[in-house]
Amino acid sequence: MLHLPELLPVVLVHGGLHDDPPMTGARFWETSGVVRGLRGRNVEVVVHERPPQPSSWHEEADALVATIEASGHDRVALVAGSNGCSVALRVLLDRPELVARTMLCWPATAGDQVIDELARIIITDVHGATAADELLAGRPIRGVDAKELATLNGELVIYPSMPENKAHQRSTVMELLAAVPGSMMVGGSPEPIDDDFFDHCESFVPTVEAFSKVVHDD
DSSP states (O other), X not given: OOEEXXXXXXXXXXXXXXXXXXXXXXXXXXXXXXXHHHHHTTOOEEEEOOOSSOXXXXXXHHHHHHHHHHHTOSXXXXXXXXXXXXXXXXXXXXXXXXXXXXXXXXXXXXXXXXXXHHHHHHHHHHHOHHHHHHHHOOBSSTTOBHHHHTTOOSEEEEEOBSSOBTTBOHHHHHHHHHHSTTOEXXXXXXXXXXXXXXXXXXXXXXXXXXXXXXXXXX
């Protein structure tokens, strides 16, 4: 029996949450060399551009669903960074038929008093206190709760921030691993927007390539 590998199309979801200036997919994934590296390995890549000032995670999820549907693929591998992990999880929970695999990279920490208060001020100024409460709610990651995470049955891979920092704490990774049945952790590096990521790009790219690869019996 021959085992044939297939590379799933990868949709990249960048980080950021009401940043000024707004974070973009180009800055997060292209400037860092990730897109070039993946395409050099024949991985089909779609770079999703998140709404710059969303009022809810459901608004964000709708935008990501639109990107996936516009790609023309029935199912994709989602690779999300930082606060983009919340968007990817919402789509995985709400539209699981679109997602074959999900990789959460440098998941943003929820519940840190200092970080949340700074974000709350910015979001409240744009959308009001109710939207700020909704966007910052959730544990261990914004936009979802532990009960929802426990329902996930798909393949979930977590790629931590190394070294950890205030915005991307190791405790968040450990809480995610405990909350999601069958999840696993691989590798680790700084975020692509960190200058130190350039030294890790050559190891990150093959990690994503391996994540996107599935084997079918033929």
